[in-house]
Structure formats: C-alpha cells, structure tokens
Amino acid sequence: MLEKSGHGKSVDWYLLGVLIHEMLLGVPPFFVEDKDELFWWIRFVEPEITGISHEAKDLIKWLLMKDPAKRLGSGKWDAEEIKEHPWFSNLDFNLVFKK
Numbered sequence: 001m002l003e004k005s006g007h008g009k010s011v012d013w014y015l016l017g018v019l020i021h022e023m024l025l026g027v028p029p030f031f032v033e034d035k036d037e038l039f040w041w042i043r044f045v046e047p048e049i050t051g052i053s054h055e056a057k058d059l060i061k062w063l064l065m066k067d068p069a070k071r072l073g074s075g076k077w078d079a080e081e082i083k084e085h086p087w088f089s090n091l092d093f094n095l096v097f098k099k
Contacts, residue, residue, distance in 0.1 A: 010068035017063025055087040
C-alpha cells in the first residue's frame with residue numbers, strides 16, 4: 001500500500017496488528033508527525049514492543065511483519081492462522097460470531 005501498487009488482505013492484517021498494539025499499549029507502533037518519516041519507519045524499523053505478554057507481543061510481531069507474504073493471516077488459511085494464535089486461546093470465536 002505504501003508503494004501505491006494496490007494491496008490485498010495482508011494490509012488488513014497489518015492494521016489489525018496496529019489496532020491491537022494501540023489497544024494494549026495506548027500508542028501506535030510508530031508515531032511521528034511527518035507522513036514521509038512515518039512511512040520510512042513502517043518500511044524499515046521493527047517496533048519495540050514491551051510491557052505486554054509474550055503471546056500478545058508475538059501476535060503483534062507477526063501481524064506487523066514487513067514482508068506481506070510472511071505476515072500472519074496471509075497464507076492459504078487466511079484468518080484461521082490468526083485465530084489459532086496462542087493469544088486467542090481463551091477466545092471462543094463461535095460465541096463472538098453469535099454475539
């Protein structure tokens with residue numbers, strides 16, 4: 001998406017990682033005022049993730065993977081890869097879907 005060459009679901013999974021990071025830590029993984037600088041950080045810097053459980057950190061790390069092809073959820077199992085992550089082990093997705 002940053003390359004302006006279109007995007008697939010992997011961008012959605014990246015943004016899920018950003019959302020979870022913000023919800024757990026209160027800030028986005030990268031925060032700078034300048035848009036071009038922000039894009040540079042997104043492309044080249046791994047975010048520092050501290051103060052949360054190992055499982056949460058691992059999930060965010062895989063969702064923020066720089067290579068979209070390696071990003072959690074980008075494989076042939078799509079969202080099932082994400083739902084199977086240990087961070088979601090206590091969540092019954094069937095109950096979530098039924099509200």
